[in-house]
Amino acid sequence: MLRQADYNDIDSIVDIHLATLSDGLLAKLGKPFLKKVFYPFCFQSSDVLLMVYELQNKITSFVIYTNNSTLFTHRLLQKKVAIGIAVLKNILFNPSLLVDILVVLKGFRVQLHHGYEDILKNNQAELYLIGTEPAFQGQGIGSILVSQGLKEFSKKLNVSTCLVKTSSFKANQFYLANQFTAIGTEYRGKQCFQILCKQTETIE
Numbered sequence: 001m002l003r004q005a006d007y008n009d010i011d012s013i014v015d016i017h018l019a020t021l022s023d024g025l026l027a028k029l030g031k032p033f034l035k036k037v038f039y040p041f042c043f044q045s046s047d048v049l050l051m052v053y054e055l056q057n058k059i060t061s062f063v064i065y066t067n068n069s070t071l072f073t074h075r076l077l078q079k080k081v082a083i084g085i086a087v088l089k090n091i092l093f094n095p096s097l098l099v100d101i102l103v104v105l106k107g108f109r110v111q112l113h114h115g116y117e118d119i120l121k122n123n124q125a126e127l128y129l130i131g132t133e134p135a136f137q138g139q140g141i142g143s144i145l146v147s148q149g150l151k152e153f154s155k156k157l158n159v160s161t162c163l164v165k166t167s168s169f170k171a172n173q174f175y176l177a178n179q180f181t182a183i184g185t186e187y188r189g190k191q192c193f194q195i196l197c198k199q200t201e202t203i204e
């Protein structure tokens with residue numbers, strides 16, 4: 001069953017986040033940061049929709065959609081004290097954290113395929129994060145989060161196009177299998193993120 005998440009789901013969501021997105025900056029900032037800062041911040045943001053998929057009372061997947069990913073990230077980065085503490089606590093175990101932070105602060109370079117040049121100017125709605133617990137992957141749950149979930153998101157927040165960015169080959173295959181179209185590349189330091197998009201008005 002797909003449903004909107006609430007505060008009581010944070011522990012389960014954080015566990016799935018750490019199990020599936022451990023290479024990401026948010027995970028590197030540590031479990032306390034995710035539990036006490038990032039996810040409460042998602043629930044406090046009116047432009048964010050967080051959904052979970054439940055199977056026999058167990059949360060197996062989560063997805064975060066945001067109406068304006070640039071603004072959302074910008075507001076998150078304003079939590080300088082909480083981020084600073086998380087960096088200090090985790091930098092010794094994970095020196096790459098500093099590089100990741102510098103890359104975010106430096107900004108990104110985007111190259112869009114021909115014909116898609118205007119898309120980012122007019123659309124900032126984004127599938128921000130998605131994860132299915134490893135034991136439940138490949139059972140079609142992720143696809144429900146990007147079909148039914150995206151439908152709910154587009155209705156709730158009046159969105160017509162949804163972007164997604166990923167550096168993972170597997171995730172890229174997953175989005176293509178779910179009718180997203182590759183529209184370009186975002187360069188973050190040495191990392192390359194594929195940018196894909198899906199028109200939500202075409203969802204039936």
Ligand SMILES: CC(C)(COP(=O)(O)OP(=O)(O)OC[C@H]1O[C@@H](n2cnc3c(N)ncnc32)[C@H](O)[C@@H]1OP(=O)(O)O)[C@@H](O)C(=O)NCCC(=O)NCCS
Nearest residue numbers: 020130131132137138139140141142143170171173174177
């Ligand atoms: C991406 C992810 C959310 C997909 O969730 P899922 O519940 O396994 O997705 P589904 O079972 O609905 O997969 C649907 C289709 O996507 C593709 N796909 C899914 N996982 C794949 C994989 N590991 N490799 C290649 N293709 C994959 C397949 O085409 C699959 O269709 P099929 O089962 O008919 O072959 C999950 O693999 C995951 O949590 N990955 C780690 C986190 C991540 O990379 N998130 C995205 C970046 S934010």
